[in-house]
Amino acid sequence: MKAFKYNILSIASMLLPLLCLYSCIVVEDEPFDNSNKGNFEALWKIMDEHYCFFDYKKQELGVDWNEVHVRYAAQVNEDMKREQLFEVLCNMLAELKDGHVNLSAAFDYGRNWSFFEEYPQNYNDSIVQLYLGRDYRIASGLKYKLLEDNIGYVRCETFVDGVGDGNVSFMLDYLASCSGLIIDVRGNSGGEITRAHTLASHFTNEKVLIGYYSHKTGKGHKDFSKPVAEYLEPATDGYRWQKPVIVLTNRECYSACNDFVKCMKQCPDVTILGDHTGGGSGMPFNSEIPNGWGVRYSAVVFYDAEMNQTEFGIDPDIFVQMSGTDTEQNLDTYIETARKMMASE
Amino acid sequence: MIIQNMLRLFTFHISLLTFVFCAFSQGNESGDDFIPVNKEVKHSTVFGVMGMNEVYDSYISPYAFNDGVDFRVQRETARMTKLWGGRVSNQSFIDVNVSSDLMTEGGPEWYTAGLRYGQGWLYNFHDCNVVNPAEHSARKWNYAAGLQASGYLGGVYYDRSGNNPGQIKFDVTVNATGILAYTIHRRKHRPIVLSYQLTFPLMGIAFSPNYGQSYYEIFELDNNDHNAVFVNTFNMPSNRHRFLVDIPIRRGELRLGYDVQINQAKINNLEYYNHSIDFVIGFTKYFTRR
Structure with a gap:
């Protein structure tokens, strides 16, 4: 009987760490849904956590990424068409004036190429x-x-x-x-x-x-x-x-x-x-938002x-x-x- | 959060200590028990088919990729040794895994591949024998626990251009492992053995780029920034489970079961997991060492 008790206790204590391990399982951050709002929030967050020039862009262009969120979140609603959402998201990214920041969909490639488009080409x-x-x-x-x-x-x-x-x-x-x-x-x-x-x-x-x-x-x-x-x-x-x-x-x-x-x-x-x-x-990295549109952003300065x-x-x-x-x-x-x-x- | 982690750590250690205490105190009671050194070596090969897989790596994408397939081959060798009066068994294994996943139908694909090699030494409690319990143990329940050294080399690749299309996965860890086997005796036939093995890392070293560090920086510019990381049960809370049934057929055994692997890590502010479940099928055979 004593041996049986020891056996049960041994086996139970062997399984107990398993419960501990399951309690600290790694999970991804709460995923955003594939709605217009969800895609907007996902894009803003990817940039917020990974983009490397926020301080510099704030200093040079006055870009406050939290203020950008407030301004553009108000422009997104669930009645928007795909192209309209794409335009709003591209406008948000264009605030950063970074040629390495792009949004790519099957129908268009969002970019800000003002670094050369606003100047003489000086090349023929x-x-x-x-x-x-x-x-x-x-x-x-x-x-x-x-x-x-x-x-x-x-x-x-x-x-x-x-x-x-x-x-x-x-x-x-x-x-x-x-x-x-x-x-x-x-x-x-x-x-x-x-x-x-x-x-x-x-x-x-x-x-x-x-x-x-x-x-x-x-x-x-x-x-x-x-x-x-x-x-x-x-x-x-x-x-x-x-x-x-x-x-x-x-x-x-x-x-x-x-x-x-x-x-x-x-x-x-x-x-x-x-x-x-x-x-x-900036060295660009890639990511994506829930609807499958690709995101490129500067990651290393x-x-x-x-x-x-x-x-x-x-x-x-x-x-x-x-x-x-x-x-x-x-x-x-x-x-x-x-x-x-x-x-x- | 800190209190939660401390409680986890406390529960974890108490349970380990309880396990060791129970096992050894019982072992001392029947300390005269002697298991003769067995020259028998068990070889088994199983193929993981119809597997399911889910991968997440925050270095590459903020989303989990789970619409995929998984294939696995495992080769295992086990034998009793002369250590500790013949109570210690040795288990070595090679585990090769290939999988592919999708986030959305028609979207880019995510490929995972890797090889894990391990050597483990398990203490067979009381008069247990987990290598061949049907032949060498009078008990229905046999169990053993010990340490395992393992190394993994693999990678994940995302079918997308850019400077972060993949990750190299490398770790060397000391793991805790335990086997629980149950023998079902049958009239006129050799017994069937059900077994369960749990393995989880205790400590080790793993490779990881830093949060926003590129592989160009690591390999072209030779700049290391915490790329060799000390890992333990809590920042690498991986656990691997094997549920097996060995059914005697002629001179060997048919092996069926499930291999569940929860490989995960949370290092350098990056999160990774690779969860897989494979139905495994293969064969086991015993050989005698000379």
Whole structure:
């Protein structure tokens, strides 16, 4: 009888921890329903807990995310059609003026591209094609050509293509006899940050500090990790450029391209020429709301080497605007200015 | 919340202590009992089919994905050892799992895959034998409890572009585990054995990115920020249950049952769970070690 009691007690005490474990089961936060209100609240909360620029946007644009909630919640009701809800949600996100903040549905892509849409384009593809002609080379998306005055011209339209050390080295080898290099990144709206760094690493012989970064550590607007220094290492595979470089920028230089300009600013003998870049220094993450619409938002902050925000772009060393007279003569003011600078050097 | 957690901790420890006390005090009473070292090794392989799965990872999405399928293969080896007068049994296992889930019909898919390897040592109380209770124990109820070391490597991937499309899951833990077996004797036939095993982590180390940290930062920029996290029963309240029936067929046994896994963690302000239930079917065979 005693043994039986012990057995029962043993088994019961073995099962008791199980009850404790069930009591601390992990559950997701209370999910919002797939109603207009539910989708609005879900989107506001995702941004509230994960977006990384609230403090900066409050300082620069006066955006108070709680006030935004009050203002836009009043515009949402259950009688709204799908497109109307989409418009209200996109308007709410547009308050942040962030090109990395998007709402994507099957019928539309919500965005705020004011970083370039409100400014002169300072780029004419037809004219640039005249400079490239038909005999230019292409190395994994990098178009390059030797201009008549012995200056190398590189057109880098995107960092989506897989630029590797080999591609860059073949290009630099071909342009080795040039007296200088023009890298034209106008209209480059980004891609992979590693590809931007791969290209930049061929323009420094030493490890250089390019900035700092900090990620969110919790749901609060001020929950950030201690900023960590970020360095650009010189390329170890292939060639490194040792002559003057001029990087041409406009307002469409965004995201990974903005980071490329940030890196090149720290490299020796490099001049940034053109217009202010578009910015987009946050690394975007993705999420979704109950109706399946995708949400993209900036999640990690990247600063420049002086711990300044580059979310709203980087100033060039030399400001240049496209001249109407040049355009009429099929000349690109940026390229011509860069060529004159190279010639004078 | 703090009081609730303290109460849980208190109840948990008291129950563990009660268990150990009861088991050992009874064990001392019949301390002369001796189980001969068994050279018999049990091998079993089961396949989890018709499984159901639900995954949630707040790093990737605020929603649980549960409209999915689950497939599992488990290979287990168990034997009695010479330890503690032959009362300790050893259990090793490999558990491979693959699943896919949806949040909404036609929406992006969520894939989970992983492999867990474990080695456990269980104390067989009194004159129990949980390895082969039908042959080597006179008791109807056999039970054993002990510790298990296990490691898991896997990941979840969400079919969506971006900088947070997936998660690597890695942990090394020391677990508590217990087996309860009940033997149903039959006339003219070998007995059927019903068994239940519970396993839950006590402590260990798990990998996790920080709340808003990207994998680019961890692997490209080599920046670690609390990515190796100390885990215990409360921030990793996982528990795994196996309900099995071993039915003798010729020289082996048909094994049927349910494998229920509640894998979950709450670390770096990120929440994760992967709940699965699999109907398992396989076979068990005994071999003699030389």
